[in-house]
Amino acid sequence: MNLREILKLLPIERLRNPPPVVAVVRFDGVIGPRQSYNSLSLGSHAAALERAFGVWGLRAVALSINSPGGSPVQSALLFRRIRQLAEENGVPVFAFAEDVAASGGYWLALAADEIYAEEASLLGSIGVVTAGFGVHRLIERFGIDRRLYTAGDRKALLDPFSPENPADVARLSALQQDIHDSFKEHVRRRRDGKIDAADESLFSGEVLTGRMALARGLIDGIGDLRSVMRSRYGERVRLVPIAHQRRRRWWLPRLRPAVGPEGSSGAMAAPVAEFLDWLEARALWARFGL
Numbered sequence: 001m002n003l004r005e006i007l008k009l010l011p012i013e014r015l016r017n018p019p020p021v022v023a024v025v026r027f028d029g030v031i032g033p034r035q036s037y038n039s040l041s042l043g044s045h046a047a048a049l050e051r052a053f054g055v056w057g058l059r060a061v062a063l064s065i066n067s068p069g070g071s072p073v074q075s076a077l078l079f080r081r082i083r084q085l086a087e088e089n090g091v092p093v094f095a096f097a098e099d100v101a102a103s104g105g106y107w108l109a110l111a112a113d114e115i116y117a118e119e120a121s122l123l124g125s126i127g128v129v130t131a132g133f134g135v136h137r138l139i140e141r142f143g144i145d146r147r148l149y150t151a152g153d154r155k156a157l158l159d160p161f162s163p164e165n166p167a168d169v170a171r172l173s174a175l176q177q178d179i180h181d182s183f184k185e186h187v188r189r190r191r192d193g194k195i196d197a198a199d200e201s202l203f204s205g206e207v208l209t210g211r212m213a214l215a216r217g218l219i220d221g222i223g224d225l226r227s228v229m230r231s232r233y234g235e236r237v238r239l240v241p242i243a244h245q246r247r248r249r250w251w252l253p254r255l256r257p258a259v260g261p262e263g264s265s266g267a268m269a270a271p272v273a274e275f276l277d278w279l280e281a282r283a284l285w286a287r288f289g290l
Contacts, residue, residue, distance in 0.1 A: 031070030073217025127205025
């Protein structure tokens with residue numbers, strides 16, 4: 001006799017007939033490898049995902065996504081871990097887009113067996129974008145010499161402290177195209193039979209609303225997490241939020257920065273790097289009016 005059969009013999013109704021459980025994992029922010037401003041990565045969510053798929057009485061895992069994208073590598077790593085856990089445990093996965101599940105955020109949503117969104121949610125943006133800063137004129141203005149030494153003529157690709165090199169731009173374009181091809185294959189595989197795989201306009205990087213995404217097969221329905229899970233598993237369904245690793249805010253740099261062997265300190269570098277991370281994150285959100 002297994003545990004579930006034993007519980008059915010108990011006089012307490014909620015133990016004899018426990019409600020179905022859905023674990024909820026939230027993905028809110030820019031996807032990136034660094035432990036910076038509100039970034040999402042496999043490192044930040046691996047433990048939470050393990051806990052989510054280990055909840056007793058689990059019927060499904062729901063992903064609550066609000067992300068404009070970011071690192072394609074971290075998106076792929078999160079996707080792969082979710083699918084591995086889903087298959088190992090035989091548990092279905094549902095994704096729910098909030099304001100945005102675009103670019104890498106949509107890549108992440110594809111880890112679900114079914115994807116839902118609000119009518120005004122923004123999804124898609126199936127493309128690749130690279131952004132950076134060129135500050136060579138700024139350092140020239142202050143009389144700073146940039147000294148860069150490499151072994152390999154392509155080692156310093158698009159160095160932000162050097163003038164833009166057309167050959168570097170061409171090389172970056174080739175890298176972007178390869179990543180874009182991988183993204184397209186990923187969408188076609190996960191949405192097989194639901195999208196028109198021959199429709200290249202799906203992969204132009206265009207952003208779609210929830211209603212537009214539904215019409216073109218990128219999602220499975222319009223609805224919020226609580227309503228859809230109640231419809232699927234009944235009014236008694238219990239939603240269990242699973243917390244993930246929290247990171248410090250960009251405006252709270254380490255109080256004791258590392259000191260090098262010559263006594264040089266990273267006191268200025270740390271907050272500047274954090275501020276640039278924040279600017280990049282704001283730029284990603286701003287593309288969607290948020």
